[in-house]
Amino acid sequence: MKTQVVIIGAGPSGLLLGQLLNKQGIENIILERVTPEYVLGRIRAGVLEQGFADLMRKAGVGERMDREGEVHDGFEIAYNGKRVRINLNELTDGDTVIVYGQTEVTRDLMDARVKSGQYSVYEARNVQPHDLTEEHPYVTYEKDGETFRIDCDYIAGCDGFYGVSRKSIPAECLKEYERVYPGGWLGVLAETPPVNPELVYVCHDRGFALCSMRSKTRSRYYIQVGSADKVEQWSDEAFWDELKRRLPEELAAKLITGKSIEKSIAPMRSFVVEPMQYGKLFLLGDAAHIVPPTGAKGLNTAASDVYTLSSILEKVYGEGRSDLASKYSEICLRRVWDGERFSWWMSNMLHKFEDTSEFERKIYNSELEFFLNTESGRKVLAQQYVGLPYDAIE
Ligand code: RFL
Ligand code: PHB
16 A cells, blocks of 8 residues: 555544645545544543644534534632632633533544545554655554555654654654653543533642533543552542542532543653654654643644644645655644643642642742732733644744
8 A cells, every 4th residue: 555644543633634634635544553432432631722723623623613612711720718710811812712522523533534535444453664764664554464564755653652653763863851740630521510610720738620521511520649549449429529628618519420421540741752753754742742631731732743744744745845844843842842831830830749848839839829819920821721823834
């Protein structure tokens, strides 16, 4: 087989890239290790920046998001018995975010892929990129006991943190930057009305909590748990009790609990690999960087990588600008580090980590007071939360 771009991974990065390349007339094949149902079963992100939403529209898949997603022009932070609202709309140039789950984004992209007729292979085993520094690299994979080979011009590694793409680059050509936090987020999805119409991030002595949602009838809640905690240890009842202890009184009193539809623990990690490319292989999304979920930046930063690579490839194929390909990593990393800094900072301010000294805790509290109680502080928070604009590719 032969194509222009092989995309490894059918998560949101791979599917959105495939869809944008289709729009630009660039042929591509997607190889995914698991089934579509398995991909859709992962409950992850919920908050989309405006840049992400615009990219979905550009890809021709924004219709259901615009109909069913909820535009939020603010969110709250609760701490020391107070609740402070960050008015995103007023504190920025009218920017907002959209609450629309990653599962729905992925479903819309999968449906569009089927309609486009472009080739995708699910349950592709042993995917392996080859000849990355040659003019024409290729990718091999196994399916139903047979081995296949796809020759191509470029390979897009969209296969998440544990994928094969980053691992196929010689270790001496990469530098990794990492912080693993002592703890994770225990998340529960429930068919109950959200406790508050907007997201509430809670900083509490017992640990962080977050009230989020997927719709008017479906809630998503998280509590910070220790690194040794296992999901089986947490009954629904224990989860709701602990959440109530951390919420401001009036919210705890209003909280409607119910049976969990999904319950999982997400680890907290900050990670960046530099550079985000090697020869003809580009790394996108979680394959190149991870953030703790506190700033809602993971999927959004993945989308800005997709914007950058699709814009570069449009000019490479449309205008013969092959020089642009070497700039991919440098362009992405500016925005990647911005998301890393914001997520790290929000995480430190709002969580109780066992490796934080009492002195640092005091500093983070003082920072929280400053950023929530001054107009300039709230502006910085709002600006970061809605996300930086994408860089023009010239
Ligand atoms: P994904 O979603 O991990 O998809 C990678 C795909 O590659 C496949 N794969 C392979 N395929 C072929 N061969 C191989 N060898 C392969 N190895 C892996 C996998 O099966 C998978 O289908 O990466 P992608 O596309 O880069 O997307 C990244 C996002 O999923 C991630 O950044 C976000 O979910 C992070 N995140 C959030 N981001 C936000 O912007 N806003 C949020 O509100 C937000 N909330 C969250 C989050 C992540 C969370 N968890 C569970 C880590 C909340 C949580 C709880
Ligand atoms: C979610 O709804 O899953 C969510 C929302 C905001 C975050 C992280 C996760 O910061």
